[in-house]
Amino acid sequence: MTNSLENNRLTRRFDALKAANRAALVVYVTASDPDAETSAALLAGLPGAGADIIELGMPFTDPMADGPAIQKAALRALASGACMDRTLDLVRDFRKTDAETPIVLMGYYNPIDSYGTARFAADAAQAGVDGVIVVDVPPEEADELQPILLSQGVAFICLATPTSDDARLEKILKYAGGFLYYVSILGITGTATAAADAVDVAVQRLKRHTNLPVAVGFGIKTPENAAAVARVADAAVVGSAVIDRLAAALDAKGRATPDLLPKVLAFVADLAKGVHMARNA
Amino acid sequence: MTSILSNSFTLGPDERGHFGPYGGRFVAETLMPLVLSVEKAFDEAQADPVFQAELTRYLTHFVGRPSPLYFAERLTADCGGAKIYFKREDLNHTGAHKVNNCIGQILLAKRMGKTRIIAETGAGQHGVATATVCALFGLPCIVYMGATDIARQQPNVFRMKLLGAEVRPVTSGAATLKDAMNEAMRDWVANVTDTYYLIGTVAGPHPYPKMVRDFQKIIGEEAKVQMQAMEGRLPDSLYAAVGGGSNSIGLFYPFLDEPSVKIVGVEAAGRGIASGEHAAPLSHGRSGVLHGSRTYLMQSDDGQITEAYSISAGLDYPGVGPEHSWLKDAGRIEFVSVTDDEALDAFHRTTRHEGIIPALESSHAIAQALKVAGDLPRDHIMLVSLSGRGDKDVDTVAKAMGAEL
Numbered sequence: 263m264t265n266s267l268e269n270n271r272l273t274r275r276f277d278a279l280k281a282a283n284r285a286a287l288v289v290y291v292t293a294s295d296p297d298a299e300t301s302a303a304l305l306a307g308l309p310g311a312g313a314d315i316i317e318l319g320m321p322f323t324d325p326m327a328d329g330p331a332i333q334k335a336a337l338r339a340l341a342s343g344a345c346m347d348r349t350l351d352l353v354r355d356f357r358k359t360d361a362e363t364p365i366v367l368m369g370y371y372n373p374i375d376s377y378g379t380a381r382f383a384a385d386a387a388q389a390g391v392d393g394v395i396v397v398d399v400p401p402e403e404a405d406e407l408q409p410i411l412l413s414q415g416v417a418f419i420c421l422a423t424p425t426s427d428d429a430r431l432e433k434i435l436k437y438a439g440g441f442l443y444y445v446s447i448l449g450i451t452g453t454a455t456a457a458a459d460a461v462d463v464a465v466q467r468l469k470r471h472t473n474l475p476v477a478v479g480f481g482i483k484t485p486e487n488a489a490a491v492a493r494v495a496d497a498a499v500v501g502s503a504v505i506d507r508l509a510a511a512l513d514a515k516g517r518a519t520p521d522l523l524p525k526v527l528a529f530v531a532d533l534a535k536g537v538h539m540a541r542n543a
Numbered sequence: 544m545t546s547i548l549s550n551s552f553t554l555g556p557d558e559r560g561h562f563g564p565y566g567g568r569f570v571a572e573t574l575m576p577l578v579l580s581v582e583k584a585f586d587e588a589q590a591d592p593v594f595q596a597e598l599t600r601y602l603t604h605f606v607g608r609p610s611p612l613y614f615a616e617r618l619t620a621d622c623g624g625a626k627i628y629f630k631r632e633d634l635n636h637t638g639a640h641k642v643n644n645c646i647g648q649i650l651l652a653k654r655m656g657k658t659r660i661i662a663e664t665g666a667g668q669h670g671v672a673t674a675t676v677c678a679l680f681g682l683p684c685i686v687y688m689g690a691t692d693i694a695r696q697q698p699n700v701f702r703m704k705l706l707g708a709e710v711r712p713v714t715s716g717a718a719t720l721k722d723a724m725n726e727a728m729r730d731w732v733a734n735v736t737d738t739y740y741l742i743g744t745v746a747g748p749h750p751y752p753k754m755v756r757d758f759q760k761i762i763g764e765e766a767k768v769q770m771q772a773m774e775g776r777l778p779d780s781l782y783a784a785v786g787g788g789s790n791s792i793g794l795f796y797p798f799l800d801e802p803s804v805k806i807v808g809v810e811a812a813g814r815g816i817a818s819g820e821h822a823a824p825l826s827h828g829r830s831g832v833l834h835g836s837r838t839y840l841m842q843s844d845d846g847q848i849t850e851a852y853s854i855s856a857g858l859d860y861p862g863v864g865p866e867h868s869w870l871k872d873a874g875r876i877e878f879v880s881v882t883d884d885e886a887l888d889a890f891h892r893t894t895r896h897e898g899i900i901p902a903l904e905s906s907h908a909i910a911q912a913l914k915v916a917g918d919l920p921r922d923h924i925m926l927v928s929l930s931g932r933g934d935k936d937v938d939t940v941a942k943a944m945g946a947e948l
Contacts, residue, residue, distance in 0.1 A: 321847075322847065324721060329729075330715070333715055337716075340847060372831045372842065373845060373846035375832055375837075375846065376831060377845075398571060402567070402575065423571075425576045425577070426572060426575075427576070430572075448733055448735055450729045450732055454733075
């Protein structure tokens, strides 16, 4: 298989961060939550607030691995008219002003399958997407998606979990590109937080199996949680806690208030401080 | 990629759980080791005579199998054509076919050393059957049920509670069966070590579609023998309602390789296909991926899952088992749909002419049989799956009639 990820923004960003001895802050937001315009403004503001990588959720009606915060975000987005075309448009708009911050799309397989996998891979690459995480495509089913993405230079980012034993890790790593996403808890997004030493042990184990950067997510809620992860892993992913800040800045009808951008971006800045200072402490 | 090479329709799925392009294991990585362990345990149980003997013992003495094959003489006379037979799954303990599968899976859960059972339910029939087998084996049982369904199926909710189950209302999404299944999967991800997910239909990731089919195929196996005894031959046509598809595949599977037998699956057309309010993914949906497998789904142009609707809560699901999708494409099963009103009419006719109150799910299958029976010769034998009894539906029927209870 051709390695077409050499020029991928994810590769470049992780290389640069490694040279600077600091971890990446990965911030998750759902595309078009609560509406396309607010979402575009939020995306544009994230790098300045300290997000090193953006994970952009593709809204889906049945997000089986997500907790209440991201479930509601998807429903808000869909109610505002979210669809795959609009999600890709958000990436295109973002790329007009930011050519370097990697964007990873995250979601479930059906909207991709419905769009058409080949068309999705081509359009995502053209829009400026660097990687894709599809929660319900494990290695057992990855043959129908991973090679198509890779042929367009888009990384197929795989999940490893506390239930992935060594044999499964090898299977996962056959498909994994960009970085390895470690789901640090048994559960859905935005619920429990893993103990820092358990994360440490898990990351060490993953590092013995792969040279890919390791990102840790699920249950990271505070700058302190994020900093603890950033000391041992290459990236900390924060999603539900960011969405909680966004949801708190909606009015009674679920519309964005003027507080939304400053509040969410201030929280991202706090997270970034935690992550970026973690290895200096 | 498929290894279903022979001209038999009964060899699926392949080792990866695929029925042609359908099925598979589209689940989060956290669940994959668990799904693989269920598959391994099921394969071992299938080959273990001790497991099979225990299963047979419970099916005989607890469920009350075999269920009778019944000649519906007065409905036959009323239609004036084909002979109509019912396979009486309504006479099983708990009143439907659902318990066949629950007994099988609870024995498997015990064998795997699991100590906590979760399930999803729509109408509550699978929830009641699961709560029943959990009471039988003394295992804690948590049933996820959409808040909307809880409101319209109160008697079943109370039944589950009487049996010791905890019924957890699901308010996410549209608060119906698909959301209950999402929530059960979320529970499973968080409790992988001790919990067994007892899925009620031939959906979900491999091995569930195959496993549930294998626990339900006793319906067709018995009917084949019983029909031989009563008529000395195979039936000419089979009819069963298709929601998720477990009673239908249970009846159909042993007949798939009998080319003389016409097989008809009946989906719910709800308020009419044109209204958009239906539950007929095979007739009016397209291929997609939900709840662990690739199958026909009701979905928007953008791949969002749309809400199903039927007067029958048990058919109210936007997906269907992957094996049905494959058998549709292969042309082995013909799928048709029946509206709420047609099902209600069949409900009343069966009640009045036969003294049998059928479930609204089963009424869909009966409706299709009654629709065509009059045009068929008198020596044509129809076999209809009477998958459940209709006591649970009397409130719904009263409401449809504008009657006060």
